[in-house]
Every structure is written in structure tokens, then in C-alpha cells.
Amino acid sequence: MQKYGRAIFVGSRATYGKGTVQRFFDLDKAVTGFDADKPLGDVKITLQKFYRVNGGSTQLRGVTPDINLPDNQQYIDYGEKEMDYPMEWSEIAPVEYHQDIVNLKNSMDKIRNSSDARVKASPQFSKVITNALRIKEIQDESIVPLQLDEYRALDLAREEESTNFKKAFGKIDKLKPQNLALDLQSLQVDSSKMSRNEAWLETMEKDIYLEETLHIMKDLMAVNHKS
Numbered sequence: 001m002q003k004y005g006r007a008i009f010v011g012s013r014a015t016y017g018k019g020t021v022q023r024f025f026d027l028d029k030a031v032t033g034f035d036a037d038k039p040l041g042d043v044k045i046t047l048q049k050f051y052r053v054n055g056g057s058t059q060l061r062g063v064t065p066d067i068n069l070p071d072n073q074q075y076i077d078y079g080e081k082e083m084d085y086p087m088e089w090s091e092i093a094p095v096e097y098h099q100d101i102v103n104l105k106n107s108m109d110k111i112r113n114s115s116d117a118r119v120k121a122s123p124q125f126s127k128v129i130t131n132a133l134r135i136k137e138i139q140d141e142s143i144v145p146l147q148l149d150e151y152r153a154l155d156l157a158r159e160e161e162s163t164n165f166k167k168a169f170g171k172i173d174k175l176k177p178q179n180l181a182l183d184l185q186s187l188q189v190d191s192s193k194m195s196r197n198e199a200w201l202e203t204m205e206k207d208i209y210l211e212e213t214l215h216i217m218k219d220l221m222a223v224n225h226k227s
Helices: 105-121 123-140 148-167 181-187 191-204 208-221
Strands: 020-026 042-049
């Protein structure tokens, strides 16, 4: 959808970047005899690799969003590329592809700039960025107190910071998530499902990512996609 220009991808810096498929083979089934030595275990073999329509693999690079919304991992290096001995990125010849349904390319900069402006002006996203920097600082910390009291105090302080961050987000006035009537029928017969659903709806009412995505969708509807 992204390469065809039919969708805008919104999210963190990139997806995990695992573009390969593995399978376990039972050696006991593959090797006859040697019963005294069994079980022989399994061998894990990479069988496939994913490629996008433009020829590039998703291995290591993942999928980069058109619009980046900062999250708690904004400054953390993660993904397949951080593993030991990952399979390299590669590309193959692209296939011919096109579509004439919608053209988002000419509108992308305008929509991205509008989103970036909202994120920069948002007190909530500012809290996310501050917390992301805090998490990065903790990850990079190389000195740990050896005195038990000092270590416990540090641990409690960090736990308090994390708790305060989680409490910093309130309900968003214009965000009113609701269940479909059809879904409610199955939820109402199970009290545990209802409790989990109520907690989920409460979380959605505070979701700044959902709110910004709705703003982006509104921007999408305001532009001429065929130009």
C-alpha cells in the first residue's frame, strides 16, 4: 500500500525489520538409525525472505513510516539489525507496478508537515519525548551503585518517574471510542470480558496516537488525491 501510494503509514521510526522465515526440522525424523543417540534435536533453517514490490527486502530496514509519531522507544536502537549475525539486507529486480485509484504523493509533504506541527505543539507528545530521552539515558547508564540502599533508592526513583509518566495522560474530550453493537452482545454475557473491555476503552480515550491518526485522516479527506 505504501509503495503504491495508496496509504499513509503512521507509527514509530520503523518496524522490527525481520524479513526472513525460519522453520525447525526434527532430525529424528530425517535420520534413520542411530537410535542410541536420539533425540538428535532440531535444526533451524532460513527458508524465505520477504521483498517489497520495489525490490527491497524488509530485512533489517523494516518499513519506515511516512509520518513518525514519537514513542518511548524513539531513541532506542532495536530490531533485527541489533541481533548477533543477522542476515544482510538485499534487493531483487522490482516488478512493474502502478495504480490509478488515488495519488497521495503530491499531498504527502503537506499532510506530514501538518502532523509534525501538531506533534511539536502537543504537551502530551512533549511528555513522550521527555520520557523517551529518560529511557535512553537509563539504557546508556554504565555506572550502578553497589551500596544496596543507594541502588534501592535509585530503583524506586525510576519506578516513580515511570508511574508519574503513565498518570500524565488524561481523557481526550473529542475521543469517544465505542464498541459495535454486534460485539457488545458477546461481551455482555461474560463479566470478565466486560471488565477487560471497559479498561481497554478507558485506555483508548487517552490515546494520543489514535487522536493524531484521526487528524491525519481528516487532512487526507481535505486534499485532492487525483492531482
